Amino acid sequence: MTQITQAFAALSDxxxxxxVERLLTEGEKSxxxxxxxxxxxxxxxxxxxxxxxxxxxxxxxxxxxxxxYRVSPEAIQGISAWTMSHREFWESSMNRLHAALMxxxxxx
Amino acid sequence: xxxxxxSRNFPADPATVFAFVTQEKHLTDxxxxxxxxxxxxxxxxTKTGAWRATMMNADGQKYKVSGEVTDVxxxxxxxxxxxxxxxxxxxxxxxxxxIEVKSDNKGGTEFRLVHTGLVDQESADNHNVGWSSSFVKLxxxxx
Numbered sequence: 080m081t082q083i084t085q086a087f088a089a090l091s092d093x094x095x096x097x098x099v100e101r102l103l104t105e106g107e108k109s110x111x112x113x114x115x116x117x118x119x120x121x122x123x124x125x126x127x128x129x130x131x132x133x134x135x136x137x138x139x140x141x142x143x144x145x146x147x148y149r150v151s152p153e154a155i156q157g158i159s160a161w162t163m164s165h166r167e168f169w170e171s172s173m174n175r176l177h178a179a180l181m182x183x184x185x186x187x
Numbered sequence: 188x189x190x191x192x193x194s195r196n197f198p199a200d201p202a203t204v205f206a207f208v209t210q211e212k213h214l215t216d217x218x219x220x221x222x223x224x225x226x227x228x229x230x231x232x233t234k235t236g237a238w239r240a241t242m243m244n245a246d247g248q249k250y251k252v253s254g255e256v257t258d259v260x261x262x263x264x265x266x267x268x269x270x271x272x273x274x275x276x277x278x279x280x281x282x283x284x285x286i287e288v289k290s291d292n293k294g295g296t297e298f299r300l301v302h303t304g305l306v307d308q309e310s311a312d313n314h315n316v317g318w319s320s321s322f323v324k325l326x327x328x329x330x
Contacts, residue, residue: 082246153245156222163220165302169193171220173300179216180199180207 082135083157089134094119095127099136099150107140107149191302196295201288204296205262208286209233214240223250232256232265253278263287269302280304 090096094117101116102108114124128148131137136154140147159167197204207213209232215225219242226249227241239253254268266285270278282304291297 083248156244157246157248159222165191165305166193168220169191169300169302172217173193173195173298175217175219175221176207177195177197179213180197180204183203183207184199 082154085134086136086154086158089131089136092127092130095131098124098127099131102137102148102150103155107147109145109147111145113148191300191305193300193302195298196291197298198295200294201290201296202262204288204298205265208288209259209261209265218242232259232267233261234259238267251276254281254284257283263289 090099097116098113101113110121110124110128113128114121117124128137128139132139132148134154135151137148138151140149163171199207207217211228211230211232214230214232215228218230218240219225223242223244225240226243227239229237229239232238235256235258237253237255239251241249241251243249251272252269253272254270256265256267258264258266264285264287266283269282269284270280272278282302285301285303287299287301289297
């Protein structure tokens, strides 16, 4: 549970939430790219990114002296499972049942 | 109380679908959402009696659900009760799941799952559209 608690705590800030939302929809971004998400300074953005990184919500990669950030699939999976409704539970299971049946029918 | 109904068409004959829905060796392949595995389980839905399954995500978080198979009518339907357990292993509200399969007369199967007795709309319905659609996107990117 601690991982999820940390993720929610990190996401409770509107700027950090906006950063994660942007990374989810647009994919990996550099710190510079992310600065346009909110009208704040570069040091402020790096502070927010550090909080998100410490909470395990995002990953950092360095290339060509730039830092790139992307959302951690495990963190989102954790949140997704925690908030899952019965409909989501069954729909997702049904997708797997479908895949298992497809495998079975091609094997035959 | 709200009913949740999920209908699907599967490209396999009803007997195969029924086997996948009731037999333990098949259930462990699909009986949990994407990204989770079935850890501890007693999942024989081919006969009446107690069943349970503990699902686990990549972080090792566990979700336990259990119930009783109340009716098996091969190859048409199976019905079982459903209740999640909390961290103290206390079983919560009881609901009922009924699965029906029938031929679609085109070699495939009409599949219907009805989950009744859920406490409220929120429990039955998708109350977190934002996150789950982001999740699907993320999965696509991860591939």
